[in-house]
Amino acid sequence: MNTILVVAEHRRGEVRPVTLELITAAQQLKTAADDRVLLAIIGQEAESLASQLQWAGVDEIIACKTNSAEFEPELAEQAVSALIVSRKPIAVLLPHSVDSLGYATAVAVKGGYGYATDVFKLAYDGGALVATRGGYNQKVNVEVDFPGHACAVMTIRGGAFKPVETVAAPLLTVDDRSELSARSRPLEFIEQGGGGDIDITTVEFIMSIGRGIGEEANVEDFRELADNIDATLCCSRPIADAGWLPKSRQVGQSGKVVSACKLYVAMGISGSIQHMAGMKHVSTIVAVNTDPGASIFTIAKYGIVADIFEIQEELQAQLA
Numbered sequence: 222m223n224t225i226l227v228v229a230e231h232r233r234g235e236v237r238p239v240t241l242e243l244i245t246a247a248q249q250l251k252t253a254a255d256d257r258v259l260l261a262i263i264g265q266e267a268e269s270l271a272s273q274l275q276w277a278g279v280d281e282i283i284a285c286k287t288n289s290a291e292f293e294p295e296l297a298e299q300a301v302s303a304l305i306v307s308r309k310p311i312a313v314l315l316p317h318s319v320d321s322l323g324y325a326t327a328v329a330v331k332g333g334y335g336y337a338t339d340v341f342k343l344a345y346d347g348g349a350l351v352a353t354r355g356g357y358n359q360k361v362n363v364e365v366d367f368p369g370h371a372c373a374v375m376t377i378r379g380g381a382f383k384p385v386e387t388v389a390a391p392l393l394t395v396d397d398r399s400e401l402s403a404r405s406r407p408l409e410f411i412e413q414g415g416g417g418d419i420d421i422t423t424v425e426f427i428m429s430i431g432r433g434i435g436e437e438a439n440v441e442d443f444r445e446l447a448d449n450i451d452a453t454l455c456c457s458r459p460i461a462d463a464g465w466l467p468k469s470r471q472v473g474q475s476g477k478v479v480s481a482c483k484l485y486v487a488m489g490i491s492g493s494i495q496h497m498a499g500m501k502h503v504s505t506i507v508a509v510n511t512d513p514g515a516s517i518f519t520i521a522k523y524g525i526v527a528d529i530f531e532i533q534e535e536l537q538a539q540l541a
Contacts, residue, residue, distance in 0.1 A: 222255045226310035228301060229262040229274060230320055232292070233410065236262070236273040238422070238480055239316040239377075241384035244278045246377050249343050250312055250350070259283055259308060260391070263300045265290045268395055277387035285396045291410055294323035295403035301328050303398065310372055312350065317376035317498060319475050329374040335367025336374050339494060341381035354378075355494060360516070379478045380502030418469040424453045425483045429472055429500070431457040433489015433510065433529050437465045443488060446533050449540050452486065455479070457496045473499040489529045492517030 225247040229240040240260075247258045257280040262270050267284040274282050283304065287296045301324070305313060313328070315321040317339045329336035342353035342362075349366050352375055356363040367373040421427065428447045434440060440460075447454040454470065461471035472479055474495040479485065485503040490496060492508070492515055500506070501520045508521035509529050518524040525532065 222257065223250075223252065224257050224259060224308055224310040225250045226301075226304060226308060226313045227258060227260045227279075228297075228313065228315045228321070229260055229270075230316045230318060231262065231264065231270055231273075232320075234266065234270070236270060237316065237318075238384060239318065239379045239478065240274070241276065241386075242379065242382040243314045243316065243377055244276055244385045245382040246314055246343055247312075248278050249382075252345065257281065259304075259310065261285050261301070261304055261396075263287060263297050263398075264292070268393075271393055275388050275390055276385045277389040278385055279389065279391040281392045281394055283394050283396050285398055287401055288399045289403070289407065291407035292320055293403050293405070293407060294320070294327075295405065296398075296401050298324035298327045298331075299401045299403075300398050302332055304396070305332060305334070305372055313372065313374045315374070315376050317378045317474065321376050325374055325376055332372070332374075333370070334372045334374050335365075335370035337365045337367075338376045339378050339498075340365075340375045341378040343375075360519070378501075379474070379498045380500070384480075418467055419453060421453060421455055421470060421472065422477050422480045424479070425481055426450075426452045427455050427472070427479055427482050427484070427500075428452040428486045428488060429455040429457065429490060430460060430466075430488045430529075431490030431496075432459050434460065434465075437463070439530070440465050442530075442533055446536055449537070452484075457490050457493070472496060479503065487517050487521070488533070490517050491515045492519070 227243045230237040259281050260279045261283040263285040267286050271282045271284045285300045337352040339354045340352040352365045456466045461468045478499045482503045485506045487508045506521045507523045508517040509525045513526045
């Protein structure tokens with residue numbers, strides 16, 4: 222019997238949707254009927270948050286209680302390491318997120334476990350676990366195996382696996398880790414700008430702008446175009462970091478995963494791994510970029526090698 226450990230991610234009292242994708246990924250690692258999927262949630266409110274984890278495919282929820290109300294990477298590292306020692310999983314799955322990357326490497330190095338990040342495919346080859354991730358700016362796929370390691374720690378790319386949809390009633394176990402301590406402690410949670418803005422995870426049509434926009438003065442032209450075609454204007458990280466659009470409009474690993482989006486128009490976005498983590502699952506992606514080698518074209522259903530300003534002007538002219 223093998224055990225797969227999934228670590229849920231949560232923020233401000235809400236379990237993040239990517240956790241449901243990890244449950245599906247864990248199912249693909251089961252090779253026998255008695256293999257078990259454990260879902261751990263870590264934090265001061267772990268037991269109450271467990272009510273949001275009642276999903277099919279989970280055999281046991283472990284509410285790992287610590288003494289921190291907010292995410293604290295050192296506590297998470299200690300808690301996950303302790304769970305690996307006690308539960309002996311063959312694989313530990315975490316979201317490929319800012320939070321997980323704050324402690325996953327430490328878990329793997331300290332425990333001597335196998336390690337792979339940004340994994341988007343899981344399989345077995347002759348009984349050996351193989352994880353697939355992108356390489357060379359997503360131009361090739363790289364298969365990683367873990368010879369000599371009894372456990373592999375892997376961060377899973379958002380949008381790579383379909384979220385589980387069926388509810389269930391898994392066994393709940395409380396694991397009190399209040400004795401764990403960290404060298405730092407969170408003082409205050411600060412919501413970045415745009416807290417009262419639209420929730421981009423719920424919209425179906427998005428136009429997103431990236432570095433190709435050039436300068437802030439050009440944002441208004443694309444805002445007007447987005448309004449005219451009933452799209453929600455979003456952006457990649459450089460635009461949010463520059464303050465040209467609020468952080469709440471940022472798509473990607475350090476932004477939001479646009480879970481409900483069905484049509485995504487990427488204007489002047491090259492397609493970094495971090496950005497694609499938030500939108501590559503969208504069924505219809507239209508990319509406009511002057512660089513035919515831009516990574517965004519590897520996931521686009523329709524690619525247009527052109528100047529985004531010419532496309533913007535032509536679309537406005539057609540709508541006039």
